[in-house]
Amino acid sequence: MLACMTAVILLALALPLTALANTYATVIASDVLFLRAEPRTDGEVIGRYRHGTRVEILNSSKYRNWAKVRAGGKVGYMYKTYLSSYTSDGKTSSSSGSGSTVSSGTIRYIRSSNGGPVNLRRRASTKTSLMARMPVGSRVTVLESYSVWSRVLYQKKDGWVMTKFLKSR
Numbered sequence: 166m167l168a169c170m171t172a173v174i175l176l177a178l179a180l181p182l183t184a185l186a187n188t189y190a191t192v193i194a195s196d197v198l199f200l201r202a203e204p205r206t207d208g209e210v211i212g213r214y215r216h217g218t219r220v221e222i223l224n225s226s227k228y229r230n231w232a233k234v235r236a237g238g239k240v241g242y243m244y245k246t247y248l249s250s251y252t253s254d255g256k257t258s259s260s261s262g263s264g265s266t267v268s269s270g271t272i273r274y275i276r277s278s279n280g281g282p283v284n285l286r287r288r289a290s291t292k293t294s295l296m297a298r299m300p301v302g303s304r305v306t307v308l309e310s311y312s313v314w315s316r317v318l319y320q321k322k323d324g325w326v327m328t329k330f331l332k333s334r
Contacts, residue, residue, distance in 0.1 A: 188222040190232070193289045193311060194247035204231035204242040211241050216288065220248070247289075249311045271310075273317070273331040275303040285324040289314035296324040307331070 192198045192214050200212035214220065220236040220243065227233070231242045275283050282298040284291075289311075297319060299305070305317040305326070315328045 188225075190220050190222050190234070190248040192216055192218040192220065192243075192247060193249050193314060196288075196290070198243055198247045200234070200236050200239060200241040200243055202241055204228040204233070206244075208242065212237055212239050214243075222248075246313050249309070271307045273305055273307055273315075274334060275299045275301055275305065275326070275330055276332045277301055277330055283326060283330045285317070285319055285322060285326055287324060289316075289325045293325075296322050299326070305331070 194216055197213045197215055198218075199210045200214060201208035202211050203209070214236055218236065220234040223233040223235055223240065225232040225245065228242065230245055232245050232248055234241065234243050234248075236243075277283050280301055282300050283303075284295050285297040285299055287293045287296055299319055303319060305319045307315055307317055308323065309316040310328060310331075313328060314325050315331060316323065316325050317331075319326075
């Protein structure tokens with residue numbers, strides 16, 4: 166009996182810590198994100214997942230712009246730009262794609278390379294409708310921030326702006 170318990174304890178200690186803390190992501194594509202059989206844009210589509218769907222990240226470092234995920238019982242690849250990372254407790258942990266993220270509640274200001282206004286959109290996509298055009302220097306409150314898109318509050322409007330247009334001052 167003691168030998169059996171010792172074996173179980175040793176086996177548990179041998180498990181990698183990553184097995185204990187899964188990482189999840191939420192689809193932030195404006196409409197549908199494809200789950201592909203290979204990490205390529207021409208890979209076979211094996212699933213379609215709507216904005217807000219939660220998926221498990223299996224590997225996000227090996228495939229450059231792609232994350233290997235488990236979604237709806239299927240394992241495949243999703244483009245990182247359209248995923249936001251979460252830890253097992255549901256709190257935002259980091260960006261899946263390239264770029265930095267900003268903490269919720271942080272104040273940021275609108276910037277643009279040409280000095281023109283920046284679009285506030287209903288969803289995280291350039292294909293969705295505009296809610297407002299924010300002049301350079303406009304103050305926004307960050308609600309969520311990911312590599313490509315950030316959800317912000319601007320003049321009581323809750324919408325999405327490309328993260329690259331936010332600056333600290």
